[in-house]
Amino acid sequence: MTSVELQIPESDKALQEKARQFMTRHLLPLESQFLAGASLPDDSVKTLRAMLAAAGLDRPQIPGSLGGRCPGFLSQCLVQDELSYSVVGTELCLEENLQLLRQHATVAQEERFVRPMAHGKLHSCFALTEPDAGSDIQSIRATAVHCGSYYSLSGYKAYVRGLSGAGVVLVVARTDTGDEQGLTVWLVDRNDPGLRVAADRRLLSVERVFDLALSDCRLPPERMLGGPGQGPAIVASRLRSAEIFSAARCNGMARRCLDLALQQVQRRCAFGGPLSQLQIVQHQLAERATELHAARLLVVAAASHLDSGQQADAQVAVAKTHAAETARRVADTTVQLHGAQGCVVGTAPEFLYRSSRLGLIANVPTELHRVQIAEAILDRLGGSAG
């Protein structure tokens, strides 16, 4: 039941199967090492990423002109869901900025950034958040000041994920000159002078995030992604992809949690029989399985919508909130059913309990998604969320 079949195209089924095999063959065997050390050495991550690329599993959304499948939100979601079944897979960020770049890059930018990214030679990360600007991107204070032939970027970015190994950082800044008011997105080379790592934030999960400081980082206008003032649209599109992939990751984690719970209740005996015989246990599992099934269907629906080029913000918001809440709830149930053992560091339930909390906060917090959903449905009725 937990591996319920989704109604998806045959070609995607094959991809899904390939991802599942990859996960079983290459990720599951690394789990005990990963859980014991709470991370993988950078080298293993590199190797795994290369293997994913070789297997055609990394970035299946590569545009057709670059030798990949297009646009591939659904494909990437299916891959992400399969890989995230393993705790090792939850830590392997797939490239999340390709769609964005493909859409907005100039020919020159495509040559310099998109092509190497499509071939797995370049990784990117996204620097949007600031200490005082989280959900509220309009309070971003980093600036890109036009100084004749170049722009000078200064500011402080917080919580940048995927920095290790990233060659290019997409930085969101405010451009305040003349008619170029508003947010703009910049392609900053990791080695550009003026960009440095300011802090390493320790989080509840093993994920590593960094703060970046930019001080008079000088970039030619050609490094601007999209035109001036296009920042908000680019950010929205980035968050959309990050969120649908994140929803898929939540589903993979939740599937794993549910399987762990199912094994536990059949193995653990108390008061003369396995826990699985208790009605309250059965019903908790039935509820979680129902929520999970719904979450997977929502992701397939939203990703297909995105693939067909339709406006899908509300669908993504619905899928992400439900998937994130489901992952958290399933992880919670799994820990509870494991009793004290579920809280021992080095076990999968303990790990998943910590990391499943993240989906409700990162990228777009649940509350903000609810605002989006409400606006969309009230809009349809001709009202306003106010």
Added chain:
Amino acid sequence: MEFGFTVEQETMRNLLRDSLDEVCTDAYLRRCDEEHRYPKEVFELLAELGFYGLAFPVLQGGTGGSAIDMLIVAEELGRKSYDLAAAYALTVFNGLNLLKIGTEEQKRHYIPLVISGQIKFSISITEPDAGSDVAAIRTTARLEGDRFVINGQKVFSSAADQPGNVINLVCRTLKGSTRHEGLSLILVDPHTPGVEIRRLKTLGRWMLGTNEIFFTDAEVPADRLVGPLHQGWQALMGCLRLERAFAAAAYCGNAQTVVDEALQYARDRQQFGRSIGDFQSIAHMLADMQTEVDMVRLLCYRAAWMVEQGVECTREVSMAKLAGSETFARVANMGMQIMGGYGYMMDFNMQRYFRDARICTVTAGTSQIQRNIIARTMGLRPK
């Protein structure tokens, strides 16, 4: 109906709160947590102020405090960290149990040491295959002349390896028995040859720490038996009600801190041009959190009042424990949500509350076991 505290109780609460504020600063607690360091300064303070004697009769050198007094202590310790309250409870409740069923000799020896803070107690019930189902305990103690010879394994014994600790071991003394009868309570010095303690790494509760204990032909003098032979379990049940109500009040205290800190953050954090607390979804979350914590507080003090009156209150105590632990876990989850990315950072307190809260619905009788108990008092036989 009277909901107030006496002047003496208010004075005691303020004394404890102020003294704890001095020793247990945020930085102190964070350091103890991160370094997995035993917060011995707090326990020294409690001993100095006489709190280890609070629940003991005056005749035994204590101050004869009531159940309500004890819950005030639980709440105040819990406000700093549930782990502190848990440590205090281990020593005091095992001490009270010994007072109830121990020999005169044992009382004369141990009670003054408990009150002065010179020894601490831990308890070892849980085993790998015996959690909620205590009757499945397999660790054995064989009486050989004037000693017990102990063999077996315990798991999740909190604070067993801390300085000055004595283990209260629940083990099987009657061969072949598989029920609650045949279990006995024995005091074991952790340094006894044949006793090996290994620290477990857990999600939360890092100050006290919890351990596996291996017993291999560990020999303990026979006079360390507490209460009647083979009747250790029934003996242990003696103080259970107050102990559970105490735990519930400690969850309540810790949950209140979560609400206080989340509220402060919601007031200070500006997004979209206003405090996030002014968005309805955050404001209502906080309103729910405070309402739930108040409900728990009322359940706790009702339970304590009933304990004090000496009336049957199994149901009320389990309700307080169930609601207390579930509420603590729920508000910690909401507190983390309110703090956004900062709630998830190790540099803020919220992640500690979130980690510590998770296990409270498992320890001291899981939520499911509490529901079974409550349902039984309602005439049902849940299986």
